Amino acid sequence: MIRVLENEFYYLDNFQRVIDWIGERYADLLDEDERAFLAAFPALPRNARALFVRMVMRKGNLFRASKLSYAEIGCPVEAADQLLGTGWIEADPALTLDELFDLLSKPEIAEAFGGQLRARSARKAEQLEALREQCAGMRPFSQWYGACDDLALRILVKPLCDRLRLIFFGNLHQDWTEFVLSDLGLFRYEQVEFSADSRGFRQRRDVEHYLQLHACKERFAAGEDIDAVVEDLPWHAFDNDWLDSRREKLLFQVGQHYEKQKDWDKAHGVYVRCRFPGARGRAIRVLEKHERFDQAYALLQAAQAAPESEAERQHLSRIGPRLARRLGHAKLAPRARQAVARIDLCLPLPNEDWWVEGVVRDHLAAEAAPVYYVENALANSLFGLLCWRAVFAAIPGAFFHPFHRGPADLYSLDFHQRRAAEFAACLAELEDGRYRDTIRRHYEEKSGISTPFVYWDALTPELLELALACIPPLHLRRWCERILADVKTNRTGFPDLIQFWPAEGRYTMIEVKGPGDRLQDNQLRWIEYCAAHDMPVAVCYLQWEQAA
Known part of the structure; x- marks a missing residue:
């Protein structure tokens, strides 16, 4: 259930949490300005700190006080006055014409420039171009627009705050919304x-x-x-x-x-x-x-x-x-390929909305032999649930903030090697049957937690139980071993469909190809791997009756 945030200063608390985290773990690599910021920020009045964080978290570095009106902060001008001595913001900054236009509405532009505008009905971009030559240079906001009683503010330390965000997350694509989405329950992360x-x-x-x-x-x-x-x-x-x-x-x-x-x-x-x-x-x-x-x-x-x-x-x-x-060398003998079962279908073109894999799934499905569209979801999910504790092992440098979807070294060449003992322990459960309870337990306990492997929306309880009943543990081990051999590449390419025969305890994976479609390289590699290890796999080639 999504929770409502009751703390109106949640964003300020999140920001403070970041700088506390950085101060505790990264103090030795901060520069002088960053250390000074971490020391000075907590000493400011709360409304001033809240206004500053609101500016940090908004796009750009120029704001009007009237647009920074928040009930919990109170008067933004009073809050800004308490920030001016820090050097972090500037009041009534000098602006270029372009910056001014970003702050003003079209009626305000007409009021500010009056007779200088030849065509007040022109688009804002056209007005900007018309004023460029006569309005070159920079002026304070109050000089550009003297009739306005609003205050313009410029935040001067956005780059410093971006560096702090970088140090915390280890990247610049994650931002402050991670805290809010986590607090609201929209995203959940494993606690490492x-x-x-x-x-x-x-x-x-x-x-x-x-x-x-x-x-x-x-x-x-x-x-x-x-x-x-x-x-x-x-x-x-x-x-x-x-x-x-x-x-x-x-x-x-x-x-x-x-x-x-x-x-x-x-x-x-x-x-x-x-x-x-x-x-x-x-x-x-x-x-x-x-x-x-x-x-x-x-x-x-x-x-x-x-x-x-x-x-x-x-x-x-x-x-x-x-x-x-x-180069005129002797012709090389072609590489022998594994024989793969083939299914040829010729079906009428559906009248309603359809997709090729869905048509084949529905055609092949029977009460005693259900078919599921799984593609990469099933094998990766079973791997992720079985090897959860290995994937999220607290290896130094793998996790360094609370919002990791997976380890930072997931795609490194030594990902498996660095966790060899942990993965070996997980795969050992396939030998004595414990793996089923482990997978079921993780499916219940970890449901919804962000992970690079488990497809929570695709893995239903029914699909999970059929997979555990019909896929031999040796086959599951083979899947896991190949994923671990090259995580980045081998997470994809699995066949589209899987058909189960619960009464017989068996399954078949089926790659579907519509008219004119061909197998991709990663699909070929998975199909050949499965065939080489006696895992049931087939390629289904679909043609439409109208085109036959």
């Missing part, structure tokens, strides 16, 4: 024990590296000249693993950009310096496109000797024969 080592940033340069990387990422996303962005990119590896993974991902995206531009040399130069999964395969592909076949083949052979993942092995198996043919 935090130790002194539970810090996202271990030294000040981690914070600076994050901000540098974030600035480059923002410029790249905004379409700024790519070469200018690359000049400012940090090419050296960070000694913070989760932070360095963000750097590697951005490098990979830059390489993709160059590749799309057909700038093969620059794309290759980025890829060979990047350790992000798939970068080596893209480097080979770029060399091939650039017709540097000898270099491409040499890198291909090195990759084939030690592939980084199943995905890379699959990618190399496609490139290898082409390169060998280009």
Whole structure:
């Protein structure tokens, strides 16, 4: 049930909670301004602190006092007066014309500029352009609009507050709403024990590296000249693993950009310096496109000797024969594929709203053999429920604030290795039958808690019980082992449907392909894995009778 927040200063308490948390855990890496802020903020009157936090949590850095009217704060001008001595805000700040237009309504613009406006009916943007030449420079708000008795305020320390938010969350995409959504019960998070080592940033340069990387990422996303962005990119590896993974991902995206531009040399130069999964395969592909076949083949052979993942092995198996043919090498024998059951259906085109997987599900379903659309939901959920305590183990650096959906190192190469004992204990329950009680208990106790694996909306009690009754523990172990081998890649690609025969205690997974559709790479890998380990899987090819 969603609760109503009774504390009218909830946002102030949340802000104080953050700075207390930072003061306790990160004091050694704060700069002088940040330490001074943490010391001075609690000493201010409550209404002044509340007004400041309201400004911090709102968009932008310019406000009108009349728009900061909150019952619990009282007069915003009086609250602002108590903040002026801190240097954190400025009253009646100097504004550009653009900033002024952001604060004023269209009738107020007409009053402020009077005869200077030639067409009062023009759109606000048109009025702004018409006034630019004669209204250049900056002036205090009161000089721009002397007839207004409102007070303009500018908050000067938004960057400092953003740094504090960054230090707390370890990212800039989470914000103050996390507290409210959690307090209201809209989001729930697992309670993990935090130790002194539970810090996202271990030294000040981690914070600076994050901000540098974030600035480059923002410029790249905004379409700024790519070469200018690359000049400012940090090419050296960070000694913070989760932070360095963000750097590697951005490098990979830059390489993709160059590749799309057909700038093969620059794309290759980025890829060979990047350790992000798939970068080596893209480097080979770029060399091939650039017709540097000898270099491409040499890198291909090195990759084939030690592939980084199943995905890379699959990618190399496609490139290898082409390169060998280009270089006149002997034709490579095709890789043997596992035989997979096939279902061919030819059905009438439905009249009502439909989706391909739903049509096949309803056609195959029988009272004694129900069919569910599960895709990635079922296998991941069973894994997440069985291995809950391993996923949320209090590994140093994995959790460093109360709002983690999953561990910070979820996609790192050593995610499994760092928790090997915990995962081994979870999977051991598959040997003696304890896993069923564990999964059921976690399903009841943890219901609704944010997790990277469990699909709470899709996993009904009926589906869960059928899965526990019909899927052998050995098959569940195989699923878990493959997910752990490459969490990022192997969480997807599961077949669309699963059919159960409860009376016989068996099941079949079914991938559905409509007319003209084909199997994706991650689907092929899962289907071949299941077939190789004698797990029942089939591919259903649907055609419509009208097109037959």
